[in-house]
Amino acid sequence: MQSNPLPPGDDAPVTPRAGDTPRGRVPRAEREQQMLDAAVLVFSRRGFHHANMDEIAELSGVSKPMVYAYLGTKEELFIACLRRESARLVSGLTSAADPTLPPDRQLWQGFKGFFEFVGAHRDGWSVLYRQARTQQPFSVVVAAMRETVVEVITDRLDAALRLEGRQVKPDDLTAMALTLVGASESLADWLADHPDEDPGRTATRLMNAVWLGADQLMHGVTWRPPS
Amino acid sequence: MQSNPLPPGDDAPVTPRAGDTPRGRVPRAEREQQMLDAAVLVFSRRGFHHANMDEIAELSGVSKPMVYAYLGTKEELFIACLRRESARLVSGLTSAADPTLPPDRQLWQGFKGFFEFVGAHRDGWSVLYRQARTQQPFSVVVAAMRETVVEVITDRLDAALRLEGRQVKPDDLTAMALTLVGASESLADWLADHPDEDPGRTATRLMNAVWLGADQLMHGVTWRPPS
Amino acid sequence: MQSNPLPPGDDAPVTPRAGDTPRGRVPRAEREQQMLDAAVLVFSRRGFHHANMDEIAELSGVSKPMVYAYLGTKEELFIACLRRESARLVSGLTSAADPTLPPDRQLWQGFKGFFEFVGAHRDGWSVLYRQARTQQPFSVVVAAMRETVVEVITDRLDAALRLEGRQVKPDDLTAMALTLVGASESLADWLADHPDEDPGRTATRLMNAVWLGADQLMHGVTWRPPS
Amino acid sequence: MQSNPLPPGDDAPVTPRAGDTPRGRVPRAEREQQMLDAAVLVFSRRGFHHANMDEIAELSGVSKPMVYAYLGTKEELFIACLRRESARLVSGLTSAADPTLPPDRQLWQGFKGFFEFVGAHRDGWSVLYRQARTQQPFSVVVAAMRETVVEVITDRLDAALRLEGRQVKPDDLTAMALTLVGASESLADWLADHPDEDPGRTATRLMNAVWLGADQLMHGVTWRPPS
DNA sequence: CATGAATGAGGTTTCATTCAT
DNA sequence: TATGAATGAAACCTCATTCAT
Known part of the structure; x- marks a missing residue:
């Protein structure tokens, strides 16, 4: 009666929504929001443990060290x-x-x-x-x-x-x-x-x-x- | 208002209850129950991902391979x-x-x-x-x-x-x-x-x-x- | 031009041929032949390393220790x-x-x-x-x-x-x-x-x-x- | 008439050739070649199954995760x-x-x-x-x-x-x-x-x-x- | 600011092999 | 003779995290 979604099969790469992954110089506040967006998406699709930082970073359009610099550990x-x-x-x-x-x-x-x-x-x-x-x-x-x-x-x-x-x-x-x-x-x-x-x-x-x-x-x- | 238990700090070893961890030859059916008991205890204390098979096996009084042999994957x-x-x-x-x-x-x-x-x-x-x-x-x-x-x-x-x-x-x-x-x-x-x-x-x-x-x-x- | 068989998908259990896996008391020489038959079959299907002794024993109709007793290590x-x-x-x-x-x-x-x-x-x-x-x-x-x-x-x-x-x-x-x-x-x-x-x-x-x-x-x- | 090499007894560590095992930062393309060199050497000496990733990694001058990151599974x-x-x-x-x-x-x-x-x-x-x-x-x-x-x-x-x-x-x-x-x-x-x-x-x-x-x-x- | 390169640590899983009945 | 029960050891693989550029 109440089942779990994960609509795109567990292995499907999480694809960015329209307007995502912009590149280039972006002010910090905005970057952080992008990261949070990406993180929410990935965490929700994969679950905390199956989510991995690489995917989040990639979806944010930045490299992993940036994520760590801005928002800390996983x-x-x-x-x-x-x-x-x-x-x-x-x-x-x-x-x-x-x-x-x-x-x-x-x-x-x-x-x-x-x-x-x-x-x-x-x-x-x-x-x-x-x-x-x-x-x-x-x-x-x-x-x-x-x-x-x-x-x-x-x-x-x-x-x-x-x-x-x-x-x-x-x-x-x-x-x-x-x-x-x-x-x-x-x-x-x-x-x-x-x-x-x-x-x-x-x-x-x-x-x-x-x-x-x-x-x-x-x-x-x-x-x-x-x- | 609703917090998670894990009463014995996250790292405390899960100690067997009285009468547990019997050693030696035990018929399969009984061992399976012991394993399930141990597993429930450990899973409940640690959560699925933080639980590790070693602890479950040890608490069951057997080695890991027995757990795999009897009850399969984690x-x-x-x-x-x-x-x-x-x-x-x-x-x-x-x-x-x-x-x-x-x-x-x-x-x-x-x-x-x-x-x-x-x-x-x-x-x-x-x-x-x-x-x-x-x-x-x-x-x-x-x-x-x-x-x-x-x-x-x-x-x-x-x-x-x-x-x-x-x-x-x-x-x-x-x-x-x-x-x-x-x-x-x-x-x-x-x-x-x-x-x-x-x-x-x-x-x-x-x-x-x-x-x-x-x-x-x-x-x-x-x-x-x-x- | 020359491809490898493994006709029954790599995971298919190796099924005994007709007349196999007889049970009960069997003279040693005969048992050994049964074991060898089983072993050849399994080794050929799985390859030496992927073959496992459990399957060979089961296919021979005896328990693993018998295989070891009769024909030694893998x-x-x-x-x-x-x-x-x-x-x-x-x-x-x-x-x-x-x-x-x-x-x-x-x-x-x-x-x-x-x-x-x-x-x-x-x-x-x-x-x-x-x-x-x-x-x-x-x-x-x-x-x-x-x-x-x-x-x-x-x-x-x-x-x-x-x-x-x-x-x-x-x-x-x-x-x-x-x-x-x-x-x-x-x-x-x-x-x-x-x-x-x-x-x-x-x-x-x-x-x-x-x-x-x-x-x-x-x-x-x-x-x-x-x- | 046709025997298998494995010249350095099965257990001898595979020693790098002259000029091998450079350390430090190396661009990806080059590292990949080093890895392949190491892998070919180890696979050839040990055979696929007896080869282990640790040795390949070590011979490449990197740690295992790099091998996995660059070239995937064994x-x-x-x-x-x-x-x-x-x-x-x-x-x-x-x-x-x-x-x-x-x-x-x-x-x-x-x-x-x-x-x-x-x-x-x-x-x-x-x-x-x-x-x-x-x-x-x-x-x-x-x-x-x-x-x-x-x-x-x-x-x-x-x-x-x-x-x-x-x-x-x-x-x-x-x-x-x-x-x-x-x-x-x-x-x-x-x-x-x-x-x-x-x-x-x-x-x-x-x-x-x-x-x-x-x-x-x-x-x-x-x-x-x-x- | 930004990143490619790199790793320590740890976990699941599998198997050949042997007791003890 | 025959076996169910049991294990030590080891291998693959993954990931969060950090340098050095």
């Missing part, structure tokens, strides 16, 4: 990729939801922003994040980003609840946020593997799956295990 | 681990839920069985599954297992609905199952990283997060995106 | 194969030519016998001999056999010449014999690679290519390089 | 050697024979050129070619070279015949060429093993063995098998 390079993609994701996500809207619409807009990001940056998500989540020493970076996201959600939920004069135990709030994030990730993986799916529809699906319950939960209804 | 070994753990998980899961119970209790028992399994086989889950999900060529094996699980859940939900005389569109059913699985995985990751957490509590949390909504959904209430 | 086993095939070849060859016939018919019958042997024992020839010729430490065994053959030919030629009252310098005789042997080998290789070719025709071809000249040579006509 | 390296030697051989051979001479002198010059090449590149011939002939996947390269040579010979023979107004069936022509090549190879092996032999003498021997017959054959005289 690990540091991967983390640089991760940071850039994380920043993009978080900013995209937080800017999506308008704090003045009612909670369900906030949530929905957040989801939508998130899925749109994932849809647009499949490489960035699909592998950087997926890999980073499970492989040391990158998991800490991902964990930090997750933390940020969970906090944002918690705050928004909390704010929404206060507006309604209600309050929920912090633990339950966190648990809810965790579930939201987890479900989002899961559906994001699924989205990353299904290019034809529309991010908005995915967001709606997720809302249906979690909002109704969240709504009740926020209004005090709970489910209890059978004694 | 990749094949990993897949063998994956299969064993998958089989255990699926069987544990399906046997947990009694089909004659009402849907919520079925679901809860399923969750509980699942989380109990994860709690008891943290190594098996925490890394085998996590890694396998993102790394070719293992993802197909995981996908197959997931498929099985999703089907089981879908069937159970469907059966429960029919008993109530209701019916839900297959797509929505699948989406719901997917979300349940995704959320479960997410919480399982969290559980695997929090040894003190009680599986039952985790199951309850998940129920609270998803059941109320699912219940409404099953009764025809839906959430619609704002036009 | 090298010794190969030499045993070589000796058996050599003996067969030499005996087949010497018994073919009737010393009372005129020299051309002797030669032709010798060639025919030789090519018939090669045609019937393609495995034995095609690889054992070909490999052994170039790979230490087997070349000495082959050299010995060659020596025998060259001697036989020289003697026959000499005898034939004496009958006609002629005599040729030993050096020229040897050179001629060498050429005959060399050409035979070359055509044998070719024959081993062309299953449809008739040994008799090959022998005739070789006669045409070498006899006319040899005949003249034996009657005193020689070619001289331009000064 | 197999690819061997093929590179084979190609270089083949090209040298073929060019030496075709340039040797002047097409305006009478056929016997052309042939003789061709043989002489060939044997002189073999005498001068004993390593190149003695093992690369001998081994390659019998071992997959190199035999195809050798086959290609052989093909070229056989074609050249056939053409030359054909042209010579036309000049004399004669014509010979293509099959017989090919068979003759094949025999010439086979006999040449056989004597080349012998020459490679006898450092004191003069290439010219070897060529003359071969002429004596094959030309007289060929000449007759070309004039319509044939030998027929007894019914």
